[in-house]
Amino acid sequence: MESSFAIIAEPNRRAILSLLAASEHSVGEIEHQLRMPQTSVSKHLRVLRDAGFVESRVDAQRRVYRIRPEPLMEVDEWLAPFRRFWTLHVDALERHLDRMDQEPEPRKGKKR
Amino acid sequence: MESSFAIIAEPNRRAILSLLAASEHSVGEIEHQLRMPQTSVSKHLRVLRDAGFVESRVDAQRRVYRIRPEPLMEVDEWLAPFRRFWTLHVDALERHLDRMDQEPEPRKGKKR
DNA sequence: CTCTTATATGACTTGACGGGCATATGAAGC
């Protein structure tokens, strides 16, 4: 299962990731929230962990999973060359910047 | 072939898209640049066009393909809820970008 | 009109992945 892109091609895995984006969750919580079989949840979590999208913490008999950002950052970076196609439109640019500029302090000269 | 994510899961399609991100290209140009069989290029372009990632223009016997941004915008928007994981750690982001600037592929997987 | 160039399509094969089910591991509680 090579690339990060292949990992997030699976709808159930995207659902799991989106759920974990809000906060960390145990396997059982994911199972009930997303209404999918436990064995399926575990398998997808295994794939996600092997690919570095999530990590787990042990809480008694439970395993609590949370997001690891690195693989999604890769995807985000792959999108970079394409952003000019929609940041050229002003309204789309503003929506995009509104999302990006949550952080108050502009960094020193990186790209852009 | 449902989602935009499934479309970009294919490495050759990502290569085609990245090539087209720079400028529009004919099928033959893509074939030569990426060194893949023409029939394969055509099939991937068919998939990309059906999914709205590209559109084609007719130039004599050639078909010139160019990017259409909408599906990639979808992907970009799906990433939005995850961005806090790296925009909250600006320093880590900077370190990451610095590494990316120097070496093209520091691909590594580890756990904590 | 024929030949060549450029691209698309169809048939077939192969391999990978997800779902389902049974089962294994493992920690808790009694």
Add this chain to the structure above:
DNA sequence: GCTTCATATGCCCGTCAAGTCATATAAGAG
């Protein structure tokens, strides 16, 4: 200890998608 809860794993099967090869379409060139 045994039982229950929580999660993981192994196996089988159906599906679907990518690659290959052959062929079809369609537009110049001569």
